[in-house]
Amino acid sequence: MTDRKFANTLARGLSVLRAFRVSDDGLTHAKIIERTGLSPATITRLTYTLKELGFLSQTGNLLRLGPAALALASVSNASTSFVDLADGAMQELATRTRTMALMAVRDGASMTLVRTWRPKGVASIWLEPGNRVPILRSSTGQAFLAGLNDGRFEAMSPDETSRGQRSEGQTQLSTLGFTFVRGSARYSKTVQAVARPFYASDLGEPVVFACGAMPDMLSDARILEEVGPALRDVVRDLEFKTGRPRGLDHVN
Amino acid sequence: MTDRKFANTLARGLSVLRAFRVSDDGLTHAKIIERTGLSPATITRLTYTLKELGFLSQTGNLLRLGPAALALASVSNASTSFVDLADGAMQELATRTRTMALMAVRDGASMTLVRTWRPKGVASIWLEPGNRVPILRSSTGQAFLAGLNDGRFEAMSPDETSRGQRSEGQTQLSTLGFTFVRGSARYSKTVQAVARPFYASDLGEPVVFACGAMPDMLSDARILEEVGPALRDVVRDLEFKTGRPRGLDHVN
DNA sequence: AAACGAATTTCGCATAGTGAAATGGGAGGA
DNA sequence: TCCTCCCATTTCACTATGCGAAATTCGTTT
Numbered sequence: 001m002t003d004r005k006f007a008n009t010l011a012r013g014l015s016v017l018r019a020f021r022v023s024d025d026g027l028t029h030a031k032i033i034e035r036t037g038l039s040p041a042t043i044t045r046l047t048y049t050l051k052e053l054g055f056l057s058q059t060g061n062l063l064r065l066g067p068a069a070l071a072l073a074s075v076s077n078a079s080t081s082f083v084d085l086a087d088g089a090m091q092e093l094a095t096r097t098r099t100m101a102l103m104a105v106r107d108g109a110s111m112t113l114v115r116t117w118r119p120k121g122v123a124s125i126w127l128e129p130g131n132r133v134p135i136l137r138s139s140t141g142q143a144f145l146a147g148l149n150d151g152r153f154e155a156m157s158p159d160e161t162s163r164g165q166r167s168e169g170q171t172q173l174s175t176l177g178f179t180f181v182r183g184s185a186r187y188s189k190t191v192q193a194v195a196r197p198f199y200a201s202d203l204g205e206p207v208v209f210a211c212g213a214m215p216d217m218l219s220d221a222r223i224l225e226e227v228g229p230a231l232r233d234v235v236r237d238l239e240f241k242t243g244r245p246r247g248l249d250h251v252n
Numbered sequence: 253m254t255d256r257k258f259a260n261t262l263a264r265g266l267s268v269l270r271a272f273r274v275s276d277d278g279l280t281h282a283k284i285i286e287r288t289g290l291s292p293a294t295i296t297r298l299t300y301t302l303k304e305l306g307f308l309s310q311t312g313n314l315l316r317l318g319p320a321a322l323a324l325a326s327v328s329n330a331s332t333s334f335v336d337l338a339d340g341a342m343q344e345l346a347t348r349t350r351t352m353a354l355m356a357v358r359d360g361a362s363m364t365l366v367r368t369w370r371p372k373g374v375a376s377i378w379l380e381p382g383n384r385v386p387i388l389r390s391s392t393g394q395a396f397l398a399g400l401n402d403g404r405f406e407a408m409s410p411d412e413t414s415r416g417q418r419s420e421g422q423t424q425l426s427t428l429g430f431t432f433v434r435g436s437a438r439y440s441k442t443v444q445a446v447a448r449p450f451y452a453s454d455l456g457e458p459v460v461f462a463c464g465a466m467p468d469m470l471s472d473a474r475i476l477e478e479v480g481p482a483l484r485d486v487v488r489d490l491e492f493k494t495g496r497p498r499g500l501d502h503v504n
Numbered sequence: 505a506a507a508c509g510a511a512t513t514t515c516g517c518a519t520a521g522t523g524a525a526a527t528g529g530g531a532g533g534a
Numbered sequence: 535t536c537c538t539c540c541c542a543t544t545t546c547a548c549t550a551t552g553c554g555a556a557a558t559t560c561g562t563t564t
Contacts, residue, residue, distance in 0.1 A: 004520085004521090004544090004545095005296070005297050005300045005301070005543095005544090006297075006300065006301050006304065006520095007261050007265060007297055007298055007300075007301040007520085007521070008261075008520070008521090008552090009259050009260075009261040009262050009520080009521085009551085009552065009553095010261050010262050010264075010265035010266075010298065010301050010302070011301060011304075011305060012262075013259060013262035013265070013266070014262075014265070014305055014307065014320075017324055018320070018323070018324065020327055020328075020331070021327060022326075022327050022330040022331060028510080028511090029510075029511060029512095030509090030510065030511085039553080039554055039555090040510085040511070040512080040554090041512080041513085041514095041552095041553075041554060041555085042552080042553070042554075043511090044257070044511065044512055044513085045257050045258075045259055045552075045553090046259055046262065048257045048258065048259075048512095049257070049258050049259040049262050049263060050262070052258065052263075053263060053266055054357075054358065054359065054457075055266065057454075057455050057456030057457065058456060059453070059456060061510080061511070064331065064454055064455070064456075065324075065327065065328045065331055065332075066455055066456065066457070067357035067358060067359070067455050067457055067459065068266075068270070068357070068359055069324065069328040070328050070329070070332055070335075070357055070366055070455070071270070071357050071359055071364040071366055071382070072269055072270065072317075072321065072324070072325065072328075073324065073325035073326075073328040073329050073366075074274075074325075074365075074366040074367060074381040074382065075272055075273060075274050075317065075381055075382040076317045076321040076322050076324070076325040077322070077325050077329065077381075078274040078380065078381045078382065079272070079274055079316065079317055080317075080322055083322075105306075105319035105320070105322055105323050106306065106319060107306065107319070107320055107323055112323040113326075114322055114323055114325075114326040115326060128330065129326035129327055129329075129330045130323070130326065130327040130330070201311070202309075202316055203309050203316070203318055203319050203322070204309030204310060204311060204316075204318065205306075205309065205318070205319055207319065256513090256514090256551090256552090257512095257513090259551085259552070260521085260550090260551070260552090261520085261521065261522095261551080261552085264521095280541080280542090281541070281542060281543095282540090282541065282542085291522080291523050291524085292523090292541085292542070292543080293521095293522075293523060293524085293543080293544080293545095294521080294522070294523075295542090296542065296543055296544085297521075297522090300543095313541075313542070
């Protein structure tokens with residue numbers, strides 16, 4: 001790494017924080033080492049620092065996110081008000097379509113779930129905030145790529161696959177108003193999803209709203225006729241409420 | 253600073269993130285420099301790094317918390333479920349007592365508000381998540397100190413004032429079940445508050461629930477007879493729901 | 505006791521991060 | 535168009551900082 005501007009220690013420390021998932025009930029050093037690929041000595045130093053600052057707290061030798069993380073979280077949440085705005089409609093959408101609804105942001109080469117809404121009264125697949133989905137070959141990722149403006153997309157130095165997926169997504173968006181990866185091309189055999197990007201001006205990058213379910217619950221026909229249009233309408237309404245965002249002119 | 257274990261760059265980077273408040277509509281470098289006391293060159297490097305990682309996003313030369321912060325926030329929030337558990341009761345408490353209810357965590361020498369509940373249908377003082385209140389001479393701070401166990405308290409290398417405030421708080425907690433700083437000793441002439449610590453086992457440190465209002469709306473008598481007891485009962489109920497926490501045995 | 509696994513400390517070294525100062529760039533005025 | 539501020543950014547030389555391999559400590563299991 002020969003980027004004089006890039007603060008390595010900071011990046012490593014943050015990668016420690018990002019190693020935590022909702023489903024973890026505390027992490028040991030060993031687990032953090034595994035997830036971050038950093039050396040034991042480094043982890044000790046970084047976790048020591050993060051504990052001092054209140055970003056981590058320790059019980060025995062289990063680490064959890066600490067009070068400072070919570071404080072940051074509250075500011076971050078309150079500053080991105082559209083999430084709360086979307087809450088009611090997304091819950092309703094999940095229940096009505098019997099799918100898991102979700103909101104995701106990009107994190108490196110994955111999309112990280114930020115919020116999920118479970119349909120009331122039905123069993124469904126269930127992922128939690130902090131879970132990740134690859135960008136490549138997922139509907140959520142495709143929506144993200146399609147929503148990204150040219151400059152930012154090129155900045156990712158994308159390969160041919162990404163380019164293909166992006167333009168496929170853009171075509172679907174302009175004709176249908178939502179995007180999905182068809183069965184054979186999907187990264188996962190067990191989840192099928194529809195997605196639509198939302199350009200959050202606060203964040204400088206699109207986020208993605210999506211609905212997912214097991215493939216036998218969510219046929220291509222159901223996506224095209226029911227779930228896709230419903231999702232599209234919910235997100236369009238959100239765009240309307242927050243003011244039509246610039247940067248997504250090609251979206252229907 | 254001669255602590256070989258402490259990663260300075262990480263701490264500085266995090267102090268940049270902590271500089272953001274809900275009420276800020278984006279920060280310039282200049283503002284961040286002012287708040288953190290770091291040099292311009294350092295800020296450029298750190299913000300560059302944070303942008304690369306998605307923790308900040310930039311519009312013009314205004315910086316905001318970015319998608320990665322949101323992702324971290326969602327994990328952090330979901331991992332501290334007691335906040336959601338408390339939500340309904342705190343909202344109700346705010347409305348019933350016509351005070352602003354709040355939850356705060358420690359951040360250095362201050363308490364940072366994490367969540368606030370505004371009474372429905374009445375005007376009241378209003379602070380937002382991310383706002384800070386000093387530990388010294390505030391009811392919220394006093395509750396925190398009183399809730400802190402001896403080891404952690406000593407680790408703060410407290411002065412005599414803090415010790416006094418802590419034992420005052422502890423006395424109030426064991427007799428009344430809540431704590432407040434009386435008029436003359438308060439840090440602020442414009443806010444009066446009652447508080448009670450809650451020992452969040454997830455966080456390894458107490459958090460504080462409190463009710464605040466302008467002094468003429470919240471006399472000592474009202475605190476003692478109405479608001480204090482109501483707050484105490486709400487937090488006790490939360491303790492019950494989450495399992496009686498260890499570490500607060502002296503609290504009534 | 506012994507033998508493991510995990511976390512922490514030590515330590516010499518390369519370099520990453522630092523701040524002062526110089527440079528660049530954009531908005532506003534004349 | 536050309537100044538002039540005001541920020542943000544880059545440059546640069548220095549050294550404190552953060553690095554990892556290896557040694558050590560701490561706890562748990564056999």
